[in-house]
Each structure stands twice: as structure tokens, then as C-alpha cells.
Amino acid sequence: GQQVMQIPQYQHVQEGEDFTTYCNSSTTLSNIQWYKQRPGGHPVFLIQLVKSGEVKKQKRLTFQFGEAKKNSSLHITATQTTDVGTYFCAGLPSAGGTSYGKLTFGQGTILTVHP
Amino acid sequence: DSGVTQTPKHLITATGQRVTLRCSPRSGDLSVYWYQQSLDQGLQFLIQYYNGEERAKGNILERFSAQQFPDLHSELNLSSLELGDSALYFCASSDSGHPNTEAFFGQGTRLTVV
Numbered sequence: 001g002q003q004v005m006q007i008p009q010y011q012h013v014q015e016g017e018d019f020t021t022y023c024n025s026s027t028t029l030s031n032i033q034w035y036k037q038r039p040g041g042h043p044v045f046l047i048q049l050v051k052s053g054e055v056k057k058q059k060r061l062t063f064q065f066g067e068a069k070k071n072s073s074l075h076i077t078a079t080q081t082t083d084v085g086t087y088f089c090a091g092l093p094s095a096g097g098t099s100y101g102k103l104t105f106g107q108g109t110i111l112t113v114h115p
Numbered sequence: 116d117s118g119v120t121q122t123p124k125h126l127i128t129a130t131g132q133r134v135t136l137r138c139s140p141r142s143g144d145l146s147v148y149w150y151q152q153s154l155d156q157g158l159q160f161l162i163q164y165y166n167g168e169e170r171a172k173g174n175i176l177e178r179f180s181a182q183q184f185p186d187l188h189s190e191l192n193l194s195s196l197e198l199g200d201s202a203l204y205f206c207a208s209s210d211s212g213h214p215n216t217e218a219f220f221g222q223g224t225r226l227t228v229v
Contacts, residue, residue, distance in 0.1 A: 030215065033217075042222050043158070045217040045219070088158060101214065102214070103160055104160065105150075
């Protein structure tokens with residue numbers, strides 16, 4: 001079945017440093033979604049990328065979808081303490097195959113920001 | 116507040132028992148998704164219902180079952196519970212039958228099997 005790998009598993013940064021998490025799928029994706037889960041909270045949708053090579057920005061967050069639609073990244077510029085949490089990517093396989101219609105989450109990257 | 120309500124928030128039960136987790140989706144959302152989050156497995160998709168019918172099935176054990184009622188609330192039934200079933204169970208809802216739109220997660224039910 002489809003696998004979505006996310007690295008790194010943990011990232012500790014000083015406030016003001018940049019942060020990047022990477023997501024790689026074993027199969028071509030129809031789209032990819034990113035979620036953030038604060039400690040003790042629930043996943044909250046951040047964004048969805050659909051097009052090959054797509055880049056989207058939300059303030060200090062930049063999301064990219066690879067040309068082959070098998071990888072994605074989330075980059076945070078100048079981290080703040082409010083960025084603390086776990087960032088998940090979730091891939092939706094392209095049509096066909098047993099995984100179609102099933103969102104597969106990466107293991108997540110736990111971000112810690114030291115003030 | 117996502118608008119998705121899950122009850123109970125916490126549940127402690129013994130091995131071999133059966134429990135029911137409940138989810139009320141956001142007003143107007145027809146899809147309900149169930150996920151299991153454990154430390155070693157991350158977020159695992161269990162099952163999706165759309166407007167009362169099963170739409171997609173993920174890594175859901177045979178001991179687990181779910182349903183969506185006419186008022187669109189959903190229940191996840193977990194039976195013959197094992198220690199390894201201890202996890203956070205999330206329900207999410209969306210207005211689409213396909214998971215290509217934003218999903219809104221509830222606060223989760225933390226299940227502890229002792």
C-alpha cells in the first residue's frame with residue numbers, strides 16, 4: 001500500500017531560525033495536505049496542494065509540491081514559539097489502486113522552538 | 116472550535132471489553148472520517164462514511180466497526196479490546212465525499228485499555 005515518509009521526526013530550533021519538514025510518498029499523489037497539531041490538541045488543516053510544482057505561502061509558511069507529485073515540503077521562516085507543534089503531511093493517491101480515496105498521513109515532525 | 120464534537124473525551128476500560136465512541140460532524144458536513152493516533156503508528160485512517168454509507172476503509176481491525184446514522188452522527192465501536200488499542204481516536208468531517216477538501220477534526224477520545 002501507499003507509504004508517506006516524513007523527515008525529520010524531531011526538530012529543535014531557536015526562535016528566529018528557519019525550519020523545514022519533508023514528505024515523500026511511495027506513489028504519485030493526487031494532492032497533498034498539511035496539518036498542524038499543537039501539543040494536546042487535534043490536527044488542524046493548513047493547506048492543500050494539487051498541481052505539480054505548486055508553491056503556496058501563508059505568511060511565514062511556504063509549502064511546495066514536487067514536480068513528480070511524490071514529495072512535498074513545508075518551510076517556516078523565522079520560527080516563533082507559537083509554531084510549536086507537530087506538522088503532518090497527508091497524501092491522497094492518484095486514481096486507481098487500492099489506496100485511492102484514502103488519505104495517508106506521514107509520521108509527523110515535532111517542532112520545538114526555544115525562546 | 117472545529118465544530119466537530121466527540122464524546123467521551125477520556126475512556127478507561129479493561130481488556131476484553133467493548134466501547135462506543137461518538138462523533139457529531141460539523142453542521143452540513145456529510146462525510147465522517149475516523150482516525151487512530153498512537154505514539155508508534157502516527158495517524159492511521161480507519162474508515163469513512165458519507166451520507167450514511169461506508170465510502171472507504173483503511174486499516175480498521177475486524178474487532179472495530181462504525182456506522183453513520185440518518186442525523187449524520189457517527190459511532191465507532193471497539194470490541195474485545197486489547198492493550199494495544201490504547202490510543203487517541205479522532206473523528207473528522209468534511210462536506211465532500213472525497214478526502215480532497217479540508218477536514219475538520221474533533222478534540223479526540225483518549226482510550227486507555229488496562
